[in-house]
Amino acid sequence: MTRLAIKKNLMQVSTLAVLTTAIAGILSIGKAQAGVIDFDDLPGNIDWIQNGYKGFSWNNFAYLNSANYFDPSAYKNGTVSNPNVAFNSGGDPASISINSGQFDFNSAYLTGAWNNGLNILIEGLFQGSTKYSRTINVGSTSPTLFNFDFIGIDNLKFTSYGGVNAGYNGSGTHFVLDNFTYNESKSVPEPLTILGTLTAAGFGVTLRCKKKQEQKGTAKA
Structure with a gap:
């Protein structure tokens, strides 16, 4: 040569x-190491999740200590890691957002707090536009792990509806949320x-x- x-x-x-x-x-x-939000470091028995917790803004999300919450209810059934779980206050729509940048919604455990066959519409948005939309169906006897893989969003909305009362000491379209996994991502060129x-x-x-x-x-x- x-x-x-x-x-x-x-x-x-x-x-x-x-x-x-x-x-x-x-x-x-675009991808950082996955984080898990289990809500177990929040103090007290029941309260609102404050904005800034784990770097997110929380709209209409509260948490409770399921071990100290009155029985029977599915809040205890939906607990993956003790002692706390999150829920949508009043059974109304709730959302999780980030002020700057993006995040990936990987998975979460979800349960119906009072209803069997509860429907939950979950939407992933970026800059106001819907990128992902999925409706799931959950029971009240045990948590179900759902994988979502919503990539590059800045807002995550939950809207629950329907189902049949399971016979607990309460009613409503509340859902139980635990072990929320995500990646906080940076902008991709x-x-x-x-x-x-x-x-x-x-x-x-x-x-x-x-x-x-x-x-x-x-x-x-």
């Missing part, structure tokens, strides 16, 4: 290495930005190789 061919091969390998590194870095943007990054990376390698060749030519002269 000639010296010129070797130089070309080395340039191609260097360019490929830089581009691969750039792509890997871009693809790594737009396609044009990605293309520009890759182009710049490849162009930089080419310039460095060309400069080295010129320096070698000057030294020989």
Whole structure:
């Protein structure tokens, strides 16, 4: 193989290495280590979930200590990790949002607090537009794990309705929420930005190789 061919091969390998590194870095943007919200660090027996808890804003979400809540109810049945669970106060719509950036809603355990066959409409939004919408059906005797994989949202809405009273000491379309798992994500570059990054990376390698060749030519002269 000639010296010129070797130089070309080395340039191609260097360019490929830089581009691969750039792509890997871009693809790594957007996902952080998964977090689990189990509500068990909240004090007292029952109260509202305050905005800022775990970095989120909580609208119409409250929590209670299911071990100290009156029996029978499905709040205890829906507890995955002791002692606390979250619920939608009054059985009304509730939401979880983040003020800046995005998050991924991975999964959660859900249970009907008073009703069997409770329906819950869960919507994932970004900047006011609905990206995901799914309706699930839950019972009151045990928690059910649901995987959602709502990627890149800033607002998560829960609306519960229907079902049949299970015969506990209460009524309503309340649901029990426990072990909410998520990823807090950063903004992912737009396609044009990605293309520009890759182009710049490849162009930089080419310039460095060309400069080295010129320096070698000057030294020989």
